[in-house]
Amino acid sequence: MSLADATTPLPGSIHLSGCDWFLLAVDRLAEGAGPSSNTCRLVLRLDGRLGIEALRQALDSSPLAQWMARVRRVSLTPLVLPAWSVGPPNGGIPASERSGPTDPPADLPAANLGLRPDRASCLRFDLVQGSDEKSSVVLSWHHAMMDAHGAEFLLCRLGGNGSGETEPNCGNPVVPNPPLSVKRTMRDVLSFPNRLRVCRQSSQYICNLSAGGAIARLMDRRDAVGRRFENFSHSIDFDPDETARIDARATETNAAFRKSLFYLASTVRAVHSILKKRQTGEGNFLVPVPRDSRKRGARGPVVSNQSSFLFYLVRPEETGDLAALVASLGRQMKDQIRDNVPGLFSEMMAQFRRLPLPIYSRLLSGPTRGQMASFYFSDTGEVCADLDRFLGLPVEGIAHLPASAFPPGLTVSFTRCQGRQQAVVSWSEGCLDAEELALLERHLRRDLLEGGRE
Amino acid sequence: MTNSRLGFETLAGELCRFLRTSVVDESVGFDENTPLDRIGLDSVSIVEMLLFIERRFGIEIPDSCLTHKNLESVASLARCALDLPETVS
Numbered sequence: 001m002s003l004a005d006a007t008t009p010l011p012g013s014i015h016l017s018g019c020d021w022f023l024l025a026v027d028r029l030a031e032g033a034g035p036s037s038n039t040c041r042l043v044l045r046l047d048g049r050l051g052i053e054a055l056r057q058a059l060d061s062s063p064l065a066q067w068m069a070r071v072r073r074v075s076l077t078p079l080v081l082p083a084w085s086v087g088p089p090n091g092g093i094p095a096s097e098r099s100g101p102t103d104p105p106a107d108l109p110a111a112n113l114g115l116r117p118d119r120a121s122c123l124r125f126d127l128v129q130g131s132d133e134k135s136s137v138v139l140s141w142h143h144a145m146m147d148a149h150g151a152e153f154l155l156c157r158l159g160g161n162g163s164g165e166t167e168p169n170c171g172n173p174v175v176p177n178p179p180l181s182v183k184r185t186m187r188d189v190l191s192f193p194n195r196l197r198v199c200r201q202s203s204q205y206i207c208n209l210s211a212g213g214a215i216a217r218l219m220d221r222r223d224a225v226g227r228r229f230e231n232f233s234h235s236i237d238f239d240p241d242e243t244a245r246i247d248a249r250a251t252e253t254n255a256a257f258r259k260s261l262f263y264l265a266s267t268v269r270a271v272h273s274i275l276k277k278r279q280t281g282e283g284n285f286l287v288p289v290p291r292d293s294r295k296r297g298a299r300g301p302v303v304s305n306q307s308s309f310l311f312y313l314v315r316p317e318e319t320g321d322l323a324a325l326v327a328s329l330g331r332q333m334k335d336q337i338r339d340n341v342p343g344l345f346s347e348m349m350a351q352f353r354r355l356p357l358p359i360y361s362r363l364l365s366g367p368t369r370g371q372m373a374s375f376y377f378s379d380t381g382e383v384c385a386d387l388d389r390f391l392g393l394p395v396e397g398i399a400h401l402p403a404s405a406f407p408p409g410l411t412v413s414f415t416r417c418q419g420r421q422q423a424v425v426s427w428s429e430g431c432l433d434a435e436e437l438a439l440l441e442r443h444l445r446r447d448l449l450e451g452g453r454e
Numbered sequence: 455m456t457n458s459r460l461g462f463e464t465l466a467g468e469l470c471r472f473l474r475t476s477v478v479d480e481s482v483g484f485d486e487n488t489p490l491d492r493i494g495l496d497s498v499s500i501v502e503m504l505l506f507i508e509r510r511f512g513i514e515i516p517d518s519c520l521t522h523k524n525l526e527s528v529a530s531l532a533r534c535a536l537d538l539p540e541t542v543s
Contacts, residue, residue: 254517257525258497296494297482310498330517337501381496 010067011176013074013085018349019305020144021082024073024117025352025360026372027144030405038143039115039231041401042151043136044384045102048393050135052097052127058158058391059093059125064173064302065158068145069093071303073117079354083177084145084303095125102130115142137390143403147305148380149292154302155384159391173302216275216283216316216374217408218431230429231404236441238421242449246421249451253323258330260379263414263423264289264312265325266447267377270440271410272319274432277439285314285374291342308342308349322452375410378402383415404428421448457513458536465511466532472506473528486528500525507535 016024027038059065069092071084114120122145126138139151146154157173238246247259255262268285275283290307294300312332318325336342352360364372384398397420402413404426411426423444425437432440446452466486477499478484484493490500500520508514513535524534 251522254520256522257500257520260497291498292496295479296477296496296499298479299481327517333498334501334505337498338505342498 010063010086010174013071013083013177014174014303015177016073016082016084016144016353017304017306018346018351018353019147019307021353021357021360022349023144023305025357025364026405028357028361029365029407038403038405039140040143040148040151040403041141041399042139042148042155042383043399043401044139044155044387044390044395045397045399046135046137046390046393047133047396048135049129049133050127050137050391050393052095054391055125055127055137056092056095059095062158064154065093067174068123068154068303069121071122072119073144078356081353090121093121093123093125095127097127097129099129099131102128102132102134102136115140117142117144134396135393143305146303147290147292147307148378148383148400148402149294149306150302150304152384152387153299155390156299156387157302160387160389173300175301175304215371216272216280216285217371218271218274218375219407219409219428220371231426232429233401233404233424233426234437234441235399236423236425236444238423238448240419243416243419243421246448249448252451253326255326255330258326258333260289260414261326261329261333263379263448264377265322265329266444266452267375267412268314268325269319269322269447269452270443271375272316273443274436274439277436282316283374284316285312285319286372287312287314287375287377288373289377289379293342293346308346310336310342322447371407373408375408375412376402376405377412379414381416383417400424402426406431423448457511457538457540459540460511460536462529462532462536465507465535466528468510469503469506469528469532472510473503477502486532489527490525490531503531507531511535513538 023038030038059069066089067086070086070088070090072087074083074085115122115124123139123141126140128136128138130136137155139155141151153173247256250256250259250262253262253265255265264287268287271285288309288311291310293306293308310333312329314325314328318328352363355363380400383400384395387395387398389395398415398417399422400413400415401424402411404411406428409428409431413424413426415422415424425432425440427437470484470486473484473493473495474480477495478493482493495503504515504520515531515535515538519534519538524530
């Protein structure tokens with residue numbers, strides 16, 4: 001049991017964060033377009049066979065895991081903050097075992113894992129035993145419950161360095177609700193006009209009202225009515241030498257300290273190449289990029305999404321030159337941080353928690369018909385840097401498989417683990433074909449490894 | 455004339471204070487010589503730091519100065535800022 005868990009009792013309920021509620025509203029937009037739209041996965045590849053009993057024991061002895069298995073999003077009346085509330089004891093987090101290839105684990109559970117925030121566990125474990133004395137632990141979770149960093153912290157607490165939840169600086173895994181206070185309530189009421197202004201300011205980014213023109217996308221929402229999508233993912237792996245070359249190319253494009261922008265610029269150019277081939281490459285790229293709101297070096301909280309967003313807009317004519325595109329994205333990043341856009345957007349998401357989901361979804365979908373992004377993008381940086389062993393076995397590799405929500409139906413996620421860069425492309429059925437996926441990979445490799453040179 | 459009149463101690467001290475209060479978790483120990491990548495700073499955190507220098511001291515650090523050497527630590531960034539020519543607003 002961790003120090004934090006031992007000293008801080010976990011609360012009976014907590015409010016959803018603004019980002020949790022936002023993701024549920026976005027998820028609602030995706031309804032009818034596949035059941036697994038907001039399921040994320042983290043895969044740990046282990047050197048050795050982990051027994052299912054050892055995993056179950058780690059889950060059963062973790063108060064945090066037990067707590068997470070029991071919480072449900074409770075239905076509340078409009079204008080009351082939504083909450084995760086602890087239900088009666090149940091069987092804990094589902095964990096199952098099967099055999100198969102472990103690198104990567106093929107045949108991951110079917111799309112519908114039954115991760116339902118309002119009626120079932122939001123996370124589950126699958127243990128895949130390979131024939132080569134290796135195993136993979138797959139953590140799947142509904143994105144509304146936690147973000148990728150939260151999942152990483154959960155794994156560290158469950159099995160980090162062989163001794164379980166023992167890290168002294170973990171912090172509280174759950175942020176408790178602030179105590180009720182008349183003063184705070186009055187402040188909320190009095191500052192309502194100010195908050196309204198904040199909402200109006202920040203909503204322009206998501207509605208893209210100022211961008212003008214169509215949003216570049218791989219599939220129109222109207223073409224997807226009535227379809228039920230399968231999700232797919234493909235991992236583009238770089239060895240340590242290639243990773244060093246990527247760093248060198250980032251430095252050459254003046255992105256040494258902002259590699260995320262180098263990755264984003266490369267991804268925009270790769271997606272643009274597909275649209276050009278389809279002869280539909282005239283729309284602007286709008287890409288919201290999550291920004292972890294935790295302080296740097298923090299090891300918690302685990303539960304709830306702690307993210308805000310930066311919004312990048314790229315016109316098709318800007319995609320020609322990689323270095324110029326990185327510079328343009330750098331200016332957008334600086335301007336938005338100067339204007340405190342992530343803070344304003346967080347505030348907006350926090351305010352909108354009082355809206356019922358159907359209304360919130362409708363509000364989000366109104367101006368853009370639900371198409372809020374050309375694709376989703378994230379760069380989680382170095383993942384699980386301290387997790388070199390899990391429940392006693394050496395960790396050989398980690399992969400983050402992000403959710404691929406439709407719309408837009410394409411997510412590209414960059415992570416680095418043990419000195420190896422990885423880009424995972426996740427897409428919804430119909431958004432990319434095999435030839436286009438190959439084109440995307442070829443362009444990404446060319447930009448990342450050669451700085452855009454042929 | 456450069457910004458050196460501000461003094462290294464002042465600038466580095468203010469930068470460390472800013473990082474401690476606004477950017478870096480209290481569990482992370484560091485001083486002006488700790489490598490920034492060891493503190494876990496990402497690109498947004500570095501931009502936040504640059505904007506703090508701009509806001510607090512009126513020094514705008516151009517992109518061309520954002521090299522590995524200058525972004526090694528708070529101390530190297532402070533030295534870079536102090537060596538820049540003073541701008542008259």
